Amino acid sequence: MKSRRALYTGIFLAALFVSWHALYMAFGPRVLTPPWETFGNVVNILMAPVYWPHIGESIRSFSIALAIAFGLGTLGGVAIGGWRACAEVLEPLLVNFNSVPKVALYPVILLIFGLGMWAKVVFGVLHGVIPIMIASIGAVRNVNPIFVRSAQTMHLTRLQMIRRIWVPATIPEIFSGLRLGFSLTLLGTVFGEFFASQRGFGFLLMNAIDLRDVRTIMALILILVVFAVISNSALLAIDHRLHRRRA
Amino acid sequence: MTRYGWIRLVIVAALALFLEALCRTGVIPPLIMIPPSEMLAAAWRILASGEMKGDFYSSLANICIAIIFSVAGGFLAGLAIFSVPDLRAAAEPLLASYSAVPPIVFYPMLIVIFGLNRVPQVLLAVMFGFVPMAIHTINGLDRIRPVFLKVGRANRVSTFISIFRIQLPAAAPYLFIGVTLAVSYSIIGVISSEFVLSAKGIGHQISYAYDNYDNRAMYGLIVLVLGIATLLNTSLRYYSQRMLKRWTR
Numbered sequence: 001m002k003s004r005r006a007l008y009t010g011i012f013l014a015a016l017f018v019s020w021h022a023l024y025m026a027f028g029p030r031v032l033t034p035p036w037e038t039f040g041n042v043v044n045i046l047m048a049p050v051y052w053p054h055i056g057e058s059i060r061s062f063s064i065a066l067a068i069a070f071g072l073g074t075l076g077g078v079a080i081g082g083w084r085a086c087a088e089v090l091e092p093l094l095v096n097f098n099s100v101p102k103v104a105l106y107p108v109i110l111l112i113f114g115l116g117m118w119a120k121v122v123f124g125v126l127h128g129v130i131p132i133m134i135a136s137i138g139a140v141r142n143v144n145p146i147f148v149r150s151a152q153t154m155h156l157t158r159l160q161m162i163r164r165i166w167v168p169a170t171i172p173e174i175f176s177g178l179r180l181g182f183s184l185t186l187l188g189t190v191f192g193e194f195f196a197s198q199r200g201f202g203f204l205l206m207n208a209i210d211l212r213d214v215r216t217i218m219a220l221i222l223i224l225v226v227f228a229v230i231s232n233s234a235l236l237a238i239d240h241r242l243h244r245r246r247a
Numbered sequence: 248m249t250r251y252g253w254i255r256l257v258i259v260a261a262l263a264l265f266l267e268a269l270c271r272t273g274v275i276p277p278l279i280m281i282p283p284s285e286m287l288a289a290a291w292r293i294l295a296s297g298e299m300k301g302d303f304y305s306s307l308a309n310i311c312i313a314i315i316f317s318v319a320g321g322f323l324a325g326l327a328i329f330s331v332p333d334l335r336a337a338a339e340p341l342l343a344s345y346s347a348v349p350p351i352v353f354y355p356m357l358i359v360i361f362g363l364n365r366v367p368q369v370l371l372a373v374m375f376g377f378v379p380m381a382i383h384t385i386n387g388l389d390r391i392r393p394v395f396l397k398v399g400r401a402n403r404v405s406t407f408i409s410i411f412r413i414q415l416p417a418a419a420p421y422l423f424i425g426v427t428l429a430v431s432y433s434i435i436g437v438i439s440s441e442f443v444l445s446a447k448g449i450g451h452q453i454s455y456a457y458d459n460y461d462n463r464a465m466y467g468l469i470v471l472v473l474g475i476a477t478l479l480n481t482s483l484r485y486y487s488q489r490m491l492k493r494w495t496r
Binding site for chain 2: 004008009011012031088089093096099101103104106110111180182186187190195205209214218221225233
């Protein structure tokens with residue numbers, strides 16, 4: 001099965017490159033660049049010192065946003081999930097907020113935090129924190145009550161209870177939430193850099209759009225896609241492992 | 248409404264009142280945020296004056312087209328992936344990592360290919376929306392219990408009845424989750440792409456108002472967008488729950 005999957009992934013990648021090239025043949029160099037040339041452009045961008053401050057800035061704001069979203073989402077979710085009434089009241093609000101176009105709120109964030117890194121960080125957090133929180137609430141509330149009761153009959157101390165019951169029972173689901181939160185925080189941070197930003201990956205992308213610089217647009221998109229897919233695959237592997245161990 | 252629903256309402260109202268107090272006392276200057284009551288008034292004025300009718304129609308039309316394509320496309324894709332095991336083996340890792348890539352980064356490319364009109368916006372929204380629909384369709388079809396199908400066969404029901412009275416209702420809870428997500432992602436996709444670059448639409452008007460320091464129009468529009476999204480989501484959830492109750496009785 002595993003080798004079959006690898007084969008299919010290979011076929012898919014090959015098909016992707018073929019259709020990419022076909023698109024290039026159909027639309028021409030004014031609209032998009034062919035695969036190999038794009039890879040060359042990616043290397044050029046990564047090697048050019050002009051781009052490093054932008055990439056560094058994006059990495060910095062993404063890491064900060066991620067840390068805040070992870071911390072706030074997990075702690076907040078566990079706290080809310082631990083109190084039943086609180087979860088019943090707040091969860092629908094969170095679910096609703098999750099489905100609202102957050103870009104509509106970006107001007108508000110810009111007005112409050114001003115132009116600069118913090119607006120992007122807050123926008124990234126805004127995208128990532130809610131799914132993490134919802135997953136954590138679900139994780140805490142779905143712990144099998146038998147585990148807790150049997151732990152009580154065995155007179156586990158509070159610390160033991162956390163270490164032996166709560167953590168192992170909730171970690172897999174919380175981690176699934178973190179994986180989703182990772183992608184959404186990335187979306188939020190890059191999206192935040194699209195507007196009113198002087199530096200960063202999103203700024204480069206927007207700048208390239210204004211200049212109609214197709215080579216740079218394609219190369220930047222490719223960098224972002226590769227980064228997103230690789231980090232997601234790593235997180236997915238951990239995720240599967242955690243869920244299997246519990247089963 | 249349930250007790251928890253009332254508490255929720257009280258919390259939201261209290262938050263709005265708190266913001267109102269902060270704005271009225273000048274703790275939050277009007278350059279940053281106008282009081283919630285004035286936001287509502289501005290929203291009402293926008294609706295009543297009809298000055299942005301074209302933008303609203305354009306956005307809502309885009310959203311509707313995107314929803315139809317996301318739901319139908321996602322369902323058909325899910326059905327195909329579910330019924331062809333080879334396709335499933337190929338598609339599953341892809342679906343899992345699809346959500347990792349922010350679709351909005353493809354928007355510039357779509358504009359270059361299709362031009363600055365509604366096609367790239369709808370396409371982007373469909374890219375956002377059809378994957379969760381496909382994932383939840385597969386999920387729902389997976390969870391149809393074999394015993395249901397056996398009972399159907401034992402009673403010699405026709406394929407038509409088997410599909411509409413047994414299989415679809417059994418998969419319905421998951422299909423509804425998919426539809427809810429497809430709807431909200433369609434809204435997000437349309438509004439976001441309009442915000443980034445567009446000549447028309449609610450998202451475009453918000454960014455236009457922001458660029459012109461027109462806080463009144465901006466907050467009015469934001470309230471309207473949040474209101475439309477909330478209304479669609481809540482009614483969809485309410486409706487799907489009622490339908491589930493009827494089907495699973």
